[in-house]
Amino acid sequence: MKIEQIYTGCIAHAAYYIENNGEAAIFDPLREVQPYIDRAVKDNAKIKYVFLTHFHADFVSGHLDLASKTNAKIIYGPTAKPAYEIISATDGQVFDVGNYKVKVIHTPGHTMESTTYLLIDEKGKEHGIITGDTLFIGDVGRPDLAQHVIAELTQDKLARHLFHSLREKIMPLSDDLIVYPNHGAGSACGKMMSKETTDTLGNQKKTNYALNPKMSENEFVTAVLTGLTAPPAYFPANVLMNIKGYESLDAVMKKAKTPLNPIEFEAAANETRALILDTRTAEEFAKGFIPNSINIGLDGNFAMWVGEMISDIKQEILLVTTLGSEEESMVRLSRIGYDHTIGYLDGGFASWMNKGFETDTIDRITAEELEKSSNFEETPIFDVRKKSEFLSEHLVGATNVPLNEINSHLAEFPKDKKFILHCAGGYRSMIAASILKQRGWDNFVDVIGGFETIKNTNLSKTDYVCPTTLL
Structure with a gap:
């Protein structure tokens, strides 16, 4: 069967x-x-359908633009009621794509409209299942997201729906089917997904904890709900955009692709409430940046941290990027619904410097330099990794302020003495550093390379805490 995963x-x-x-x-x-359009053109094919497995929370789907550009029909599973024209398929309904067949299997649980699509080849053989967020490789979709949009859809109710969907709809299917999920490791839509992006259903029945046939419904609910962290703040907004519709990406990009010279950029920053977002690397940002700008680099988990740190999805944004990354920054913002970029600094940060405008820097030290100044009573150290990372291993005397909680813990950062920031590798601590700079702190240094480099110093033999020590 001709199927391509576009990851x-x-x-x-x-x-x-x-x-x-x-x-x-x-x-x-x-x-x-x-x-997607280019891929179909390559095959001299017409895109007939756009299938959605559910109303996505972690990104804005391109179904509306794709349908508009190709006249394809939009297909959702049962119970989906968006504010635009769709085919709301019934459980068991079959759609023809050439000589292939796509069978609808309603699998509520992650959300109520969640649907799995069974792929059947031209010979009538069942080939695989596109599972959306119902079944991942090594995990299942978290059932706590829909309640942020519809309060009565509690995580307990959805987890029980998911239990029955898996037992009654998915597990009876043939072991040789290939599972094609919507996400892999790193997505916030699950908690323990594999790095593999496909597998056979038979192997998942053997290895995926959620498909253990001996697990009772109550045991399943406990297992699925245990260990869930709060979803990124932008998730409910993305769900609503996918339900209600949105402005075309072409229109969004037309507004965003406004080059501004330094004088125009400074004027726009002063005359609007736009946030200056710098998407360069931590290393580039530390060497020089526009005062009051926030650094979230494209080289890390950009979408997740934009969604965590920029609370208003309608926030106007002015971009500073490496040369050639302007459009990529705009697209990656719009993927998660941040559609209000109003322009970018033409010529990048160099053009700002060449004009002689004010700049700022972040002081940084190596792990070896940290080792020489490791009296944390004299110089406090703040670890901005997740709580679970901190509990697993950390420096004795360090204070944990997870990056996504920094705005509610600003009072913990001293203003009367120097302090030190670090994360795992330097990406998150630079986001934290830029926020602290914006809020008026200037009495800190960032550790280059973060905790991974700290572990290679003598600090790992003296002040380093690991799980056995914690116990």
């Missing part, structure tokens, strides 16, 4: 493309749809 690693997302006899279908497309 986007920065948000751990998988879309799917199938084609047969001049007809094609796309499953769970991203916001930028031209690559």
Whole structure:
């Protein structure tokens, strides 16, 4: 069967493309749809359907733009009632794509409209299942997201729906089916996904904790709900955009692609409430940046941290990027619904410096330099990793302020003495550093390379705490 997984690693997302006899279908497309159109053109095929497994929370789907550009029909499973025209398929309904068949299997649990699509080849053989967020490799979709949009859909209710969907709809299927999930490791839509992005259903029945046939319904609910962290703040906003509709990406990009010279950029920053977002690397940002700008680098978990740290999805944004990364920054913002970029600094940060405008820097030290100044009573150290990372291993005397909680813990950072910041590798601590700079702190240094480099010093033999020591 001709099926392609189109994987986007920065948000751990998988879309799917199938084609047969001049007809094609796309499953769970991203916001930028031209690559899917180009793929169909390559096969001399017409995109007939856009299938959605559910109303996505972690990205804005490209179904509306794709349907508008290709006249494809949008397919959702039962109970979906968006504010635009769709085919709301019934459980068991079959759609033809060339000589292939796509069978609808309603699998509520992650959300109520969640649907799995069974792929059947031209010979009538069942090939695989596109599972959306119902079944991942090594995990299942978290059932706590829908309650942030519809309060009565409690996580307990959805977890019980998911239990029955898996037992009654998925597990009876053939072991040789290939499982094609919507996400891989790194997505916030699950908690322990494998790095593998496909597997056989038979192997998942053997290895996926959620498919253990001996597990009772109550045991399943406990297992699925245990260990869930709060979802990123932008998730409910993305769900609503996918339900209600949104402005076309072409229109969003037209507004965003406004080059501003330094004088125009400074004027726009002063005359609007726009946030200056610098998407360069931590290393580049530390050497020089526009005062009051926030650093969230494209080279890390950009979408997740934009969603965590920029609370208003309608926030106007002015971009500073490395040369050539302007459009990528805009697209990656719009993937998660941040559609209000109003321009970018033409020529990058160098053009700002060349104009002689004010700049700022972040002081940084190496792990070896930290080792020489490790009296944490004299110089406090703040670890901005997740709580679970901190509890696993950390420096004795360090204070844990997770990055996503920094705005509610600003009072913990001293203003009367120097302090030190670090995360795991330097990406998150630079976000924290930029926020602290914006809020008026200037009495700190950032550890280059973070905790991974600290472990290679003598601090790991003296002040380093690991799980056995914690116990």
